[in-house]
Amino acid sequence: MSKLDNIMEIVERNKIKFVRFIYVGLDGVLRAKSSYLDELEDHLIHGIGLTMAMQSFTALDTLLSEPRFGPESEDIFLVPDLETFSPITYVEGQGRVLCDMKLRNGEEWGFCTRSLLKKLSKRYKEELGIVFQSAAETEFYILKQTAPDKVEPIDWARCFSTVGYDALGDIILEIIDALKASGISVVRIIKEYGPGQVEINMKHRNILRAADDMVVLRDVAKGVAAKHGLVATFMAKPFDWHAGSGMHFHISGLDTETGKNVFYDKNDKKGLNLSRTAYYFIGGILHHMKSLSAIVAPTINSYKRLIPGSWAPSNICYGYNNRSAAIRIPTTRVGKEEKNIRIEFRTPDATANPYLALAATIAAGVHGIREEIDPAEPVNVDAYKLSKEERAKRNIELLPTSLREALEYLDRDDYLKSELGSELIEEYIKIKKVECESYEHYVSPWEIKNYVPVF
Structure with missing residues (x-):
């Protein structure tokens, strides 16, 4: 048949x-x-x-x-x-x-981002002999919408609290059933830090299918929530007083001939079990991080998540199991290193186009492999607490603090524009600048509250 x-x-x-x-x-x-x-x-x-x-x-x-x-x-x-x-x-x-x-x-x-990801995947497989794999840790909130501009949590359970699974359990199970019916394997479900916040981890697949999984998750979560009279949101920071939501990319690569993990090397002198290929891949992402941010953190709201001390990255560095770094090398179980060694890119959030975000991330990493870009030493301290002088000594820069700033870096990144298509990126930048201009012209309640009584 x-x-x-x-x-x-x-x-x-x-x-x-x-x-x-x-x-x-x-x-x-x-x-x-x-x-x-x-x-x-x-x-x-x-x-x-x-x-x-x-x-x-x-x-x-x-x-x-x-x-x-x-x-x-x-x-x-x-x-x-x-x-x-x-x-x-x-x-x-x-x-x-x-x-x-x-x-x-x-x-x-040439303006289809799914086709772009397929094209780059094929090109890098032929050039490098690597099939890149990915999966996302995707966080989102399930909320009650009480007005067009107001939402409230549907539960107030603590981080990882068993009570949260009781409050959200029926909705989560319905989401999982829908994902399974779409052929998606779910690895973990977590009641996250924020009230009404959930994290769903999906199984590693080739980068095209990983991006497809992210698209289906967004469609499913919103649809199931709507069925229950609720709203699921993947926006990066729905509440200024609580945790933001990310879409962390876990990435590795398989050798096309042996099927082995090319990011693994048990003889790594830095003790992280990473290969030179993995280090160069990290170097490429760090090298392009400021411009890459415009694609993987693509909204005004994204930059309200990427602030110091928020469990989201604000420093352009990598480290072993370090959640204050933009790239984390996750802890693996003893004996499972060869299979499980990977990098976790923590900057992205799920407002990004998954195809474009993964295409840009992999392209940046491949630049690192091609040019053997050194990512320097891992940062294994709380990067949030580093002073300006300490950051300068370690050559650690900060992520852009706004979408407009990130777009300016992207506009100057000739490599990414060449790999992704200069015309596509030029249109993307114009689209995103509309959001910047709309937000910059908006007079917020904060301004009225704080300036009208005083001036």
């Missing part, structure tokens, strides 16, 4: 009436068109038309004032990857499939 025939059988068995053809915009928003049952088979083969202008849309749901693609632009097609099809378990009659954007002649479109 062909994959298409198998899908149509699943559709019939599950009484599916329409299927979401999902893509992720340059703005990081999950969007979709849907196919009704009557035309589903044709759409699964040929795709659904979509205006190019959607890749000039912003997260504020506006078209750029000077877009690369406007109402006059032709259509591309959302062509599904049939391997990603699944029924949606928490609503009746719906399915989901993830899509590439293709031109009408069937060629990949």
